[in-house]
Amino acid sequence: MNSEWSLQQTYFSAQxxxxxxxxxxxxxxxxxxRGSLEEHLSDCPQNVEYRRKPTNVTAEKFPNITSRWGTFIAGFMGKHPILNSQIVNxxxxxxxxxxxxxxxLDMVHCEIASYxxxxxxxxxxxSRSFVxxxxxxxIITVRFERFISSTHKGIVVQRLKLSSDEDTNIQVQGGIDADVRTNGYDCFSEVFMESAGSNKVYCKVKVDGYSMGILSELISDSGDWEYYQFSKxxxxASIFELKKAIEIVIEKRTELKKIGLEKEDFLAxxxxxxxxxxxxxxxxxxxTKQWDLKWRDSDICIENDPVSQLAIxxxxxxxxxxxxxxxxxxIDAKGYAGEAYYGRYFWDTEIYILPFYIYTHPMSAQKLLDFRxxxxxxxxxxxxxxxxxxxxYPWQTDxxxxxxxxxxxxxxxEIHVTADIVYAILHYSKAVKSSYLNEASELIIETGKYWLSRIxxxxxxxxxxxxGVMGPDEYTLVSNNNAYTNRMVKLNLELSAHISKLTGKNNREIKMFEEVAQKLPIPRKGDLILQCDEFETFAEPEFDKYWQDRSKPFASQVSQERLYRTKCLKQADVLMMMYLFPNDFTNQEVKKAWDYYYPYTTHDSSLSLSIHGFIALRLRMHEKAWEIWRKVSMLDLDIKNGSAAEGIHIASCGATWQLAVFGFAGMKTSLETDxxxxxxxxxxxxxxxxFRINWKGQKVFVRLYHDVCxxxxxxxxxxxxxxxGARGKLNADQEAVFQYRPDVEIEALEEVTR
Structure with missing residues (x-):
């Protein structure tokens, strides 16, 4: 298989x-x-209960087990006695x-070769194969293969192939295991199981008044299936006769479906x-055909760098x-690949993830905003x-x-999420559907009213x-006039005023929207934009003294109290603001912010580095930008660092796409240009x-070389x-070639920035 199209492993590592x-x-x-094993591991129970408490997830230590199952349906949530509503495993x-x-068969205890x-x-x-x-x-050759159907919602299709170097018998068991926990808690108030025919089994679990039904069938040319049930x-199970070098094939098909609380006529x-x-x-x-359609509008091809190609x-x-x-x-913060963030929705969706869909799959982008x-x-x-x-809007919402x-x-x-949503709505309306501002008018006006009462x-x-706010930098607890938050709120209020004028709302409220937007300060000291009013009064972080192990987050090595009183940043609010509002700031101001905040930034947040990558590119710091690209794009791919153990950093996936398209390709968003x-x-x-891009309803194909586009x-x-700077008009199906200079000095860009 093409290594630029597949994640590959040639060994099994329990660690x-x-x-x-x-x-x-x-x-x-x-x-x-999750990508768990079909046969599982004998020393890795999935029903262990523990008490997970609210804490800083960045510094949290999760139970150290070899494997953690995870079967998630988007939006299927239940109550946790301490952590509130969470996705259900x-x-x-x-x-x-x-x-x-x-x-x-056990990957840890058996003798395995050719993995x-x-x-x-x-x-x-x-797919997985081994001896x-x-x-x-x-000596038995085993081949597993599975996919979650993109054309039949809720259906998993599996195939198992077995062969032996001599005649022998083998037993296969296929079933459903409901003895699982979510964040150490048993979410199921009821588990019902029964046989559903000669080759089918059924399970229904009840969670807070909702039920999930699971129907699974096993298909084979030989063998007599016998039903078994114990605990949950x-x-x-069936015995199969393996003839030397003759392969047998067993299929398993399973469907998960939200159902009514009564089970009558469930099979229908x-x-x-x-x-x-x-x-x-x-x-x-x-x-596969359905996936081909998805990739047609989404793929990015990178020539001469297979590592970056696989990463993107x-x-x-x-x-x-x-x-x-x-x-x-x-889309939850772990991309439905783990429980760490409880399956909830954050600002990540609007700021980091949404742009990918806006410019590749705009209909899906609207669904994300419709949710809000x-x-x-x-x-x-x-x-x-x-x-x-x-x-x-809530910081973490169900x-x-x-x-x-x-x-x-x-x-x-951390109230900036409310304004982040309005920013995203404006982005979508300018990029895809201008009338969407009307559809979101109540949201825009009501959020504006909130800010009027909050100032x-x-x-x-x-x-x-x-x-008393917290910006994206969660290591600064309660601050005044956080620059990022204030700039976002200013946009929110300006849009609230604009929509109010269009819908004939009262003039007094419109004037208040406009006045507060005008009088919200962005703290500064000369050319330096301050993160908040108090930032310069905080203590120095003394990283050399307290951050002894740089392979682990700073937050895991100091107390939360120390985090909150020092100039240590989880991520740089000011640089984030400058990325989202690039035309507000000169390159001198951006460089000043970089020089001041970069030494204080821990990058404990997976969202941090990508923003620094954009700023590095703006400042033509090519080597630093490349260094950041490697780290951002490889965050979850480097499994030795364990980054994806509790789930995918889906916002970082969105940031990787943005860094490639808005960064290296230099594409301006529809918020910057028409x-x-x-x-x-x-x-x-x-x-x-x-790559392909959907620009205001029109699709274009872009190929970039070092001096030709x-x-x-x-x-x-x-x-x-x-x-x-070179302009042109392309007719339908027309291709044009543009030459450009990629090595323009930063000073030459200053007039454009202003």
């Missing part, structure tokens, strides 16, 4: 496996399953255990029954896997709970729009202050870079383009 489970997660937007449906003469495991990024098929040298003598497990509601006439090859073919495709794969298919859900509109009532209730008017964050610091003070006026009413514009700074390690109009209408 690294949990990270590979996260990295190898499969999904179809509705159902997602559903019963494990992949189980296919193999026994030979009493010996259970190979690969995830095909092109179609999301996970099992059994204790009693026969059920399944089918499952699609699995309708797929009997389709072979494994039929299902795989239609599944891995990020895109996970973004495509988590693409929202239904109303009422969004549909949970406006929850935001209004949240504002009322805090004693304010309008709508205040599917109902309720605040679920159990940490008061973030829930009470505090100075004694002479000369400034409107936002006091004309498709590129200012490329291709890394010297790449020969070329190519080729753009082809794939749409029916004309499109205006700008490459490093």
């Amino acid at each position: 690294e496996f949990r990270a590979s489970e996260g990295l190898f997660t499969q999904g179809n937007g509705y159902l997602h399953i 559903l019963p494990y449906v992949l189980g296919l255990k193999i026994f030979h003469d009493g010996e259970a 190979s495991r690969q995830l095909n990024l092109r179609n999301g098929v996970l 099992w040298r059994t204790v009693s003598g026969p 497990k059920n399944g089918l 509601d499952f699609e699995l029954e309708d797929l009997y006439s389709l072979t494994y090859e039929n299902l795989l073919e239609e599944h 495709r891995t990020s895109i794969y996970h973004l495509l896997r988590t693409e929202v298919l239904e109303k009422g859900v969004s 509109i549909n949970t406006l009532d929850g935001a209004k209730e949240n504002a009322r709970k805090y004693g304010y008017s309008g709508a205040r 599917i109902h729009g309720r605040e679920c964050c159990a940490n008061w610091q973030y829930a009470d003070h 505090s006026w100075s004694e002479n009413n000369s400034t409107a202050n936002l006091l 004309i498709l514009t590129f200012d490329p700074i291709l890394p010297k390690q790449w020969k070329s870079m190519s 080729k753009i082809k109009n794939l749409s029916n209408g004309n499109i205006q383009v700008n490459v490093s």
Whole structure:
């Protein structure tokens, strides 16, 4: 298989496996399953209960187990006694255990050779093959393959192939295991299991008034399946006769479906029954075709750098896997690949993830924003709970729009998420659908009302202050006039005023929106933009003294009290603001901010480095930008560091895409320009870079070299383009070639920036 299209492993490592489970997660937007083993590991129970408490997840230590199952359906949530609403880890449906003469196949305890495991990024098929040298003598070749259907919601398709070097018998068990926990807690108030025919088993679990039904069937040309059930497990078992060098094939098909609380006539509601006439090859073919369509508009080709090529495709794969298919859900912070962030929705979606969909799959982008509109009532209730008017979006939200964050610091003070959502709505409206501002008008106005009630006026009413807030840098607890927050709120209020004028709202409120927007300060000291009013009063972090092990987060080596009183940044708020509002600041101001904040930044947040990559590119710091690209794009791919153990950093996947397209390709967003514009700074390690973009409803294909940019109009209408100042108009199906200078000095860009 092409190494630029697949994640490959040639050995099994118990120490690294949990990270590979996260990295190898499969999904179809509705159902997602971590890359766990079909046969599992004998020394790794999944029903261990523990008490997880609210804490700083960055510094949190999770139970150190070799494997953690994870079966998640987007939006299927339940209550945790301490942590509030969380995603539910559903019963494990992949189980296919193999026994030979009493010996259970186990990657840790058995003698295994010729191990190979690969995830095909092109179609999301996970395969594994190896040779099992059994204790009693026969050498058995085992091949597993599985995919989560992209054409049949909730259906998992598996295939097991077995052969032996001599005649022997082997037992296979396939079933459902509901004895699982979510963050150490048993979410199931009821588990019901039964046989559903000669080759099918059924399981239903009840969670807080909702039920999930699971129907699984085993298909084989030989063998007689016998039903078994014990504890919270059920399944089918059969003995198979293996003839020397003759391969047998066993299929397992499973469907997960939200159902009513009553089980009568449950089989009639499952699609699995309708797929009997389709072979494994039929299902795989239609599944692959659907993935081909996804990749057609999303792929980025990088020439001469296979490491970067695999990295960007891995990020895109996970973004495509988590693409929202239904109303009422969004994309959780771990990309439905783990429980660490409880399956909740953060600002990550609007700022880091959404741009990928805006410019590749705009319909999916709108679904993400529709989720925020549909949970406006929850935001209004949240504002009322805090004693304010309008709508205040939760820091961590569930599917109902309720605040679920159990940490008061973030829930009470990290309020920028409300304005981040409005920023994202404006971005989408300018890039895709201008009328969307009308659809979101109530949200925009209600969030503006919240900010009017949240500000505090100075004694002479000369400034409107936002006091007691936390910006994206979560190591600065309660600060006044956080620069990032104030700039976002200014945009929110300006848009609230604009929409109010269009909808005929009262003039007094419009004037208040405009006045507060004008009088919100961005703290500064000369050319230096201050993160907040108090930042220079904080203590020096003394990293050399307190941060002894740089391979671990700073927060794991000092107390939270020390974090909150020193100039240590989880991520740089000011640089983040400068990235999102590039035309507000000169290059001198950006350079001043970089020089001041970079030494204080710990990058404990996975969201931090990518923003520094953009700023490095703006400042033409090519080597630093490349160093950052390698770290950002390889974050989860390097399984030795265990980064993906608790799930994928899906926002970092979005940031990787942005760093490639908005960074190296230099594409300006629709918030910056109305004309498709590129200012490329291709890394010297790449020969070329190519991709498709959806620009205001028109598709174009872009291929970049170090001094040449080729753009082809794939749409029916004309499109205006700008490459490093050279403008042109492309007719339908026309291709144009632009030459550009990638080595322009920063001083030459100053006039453009101003």
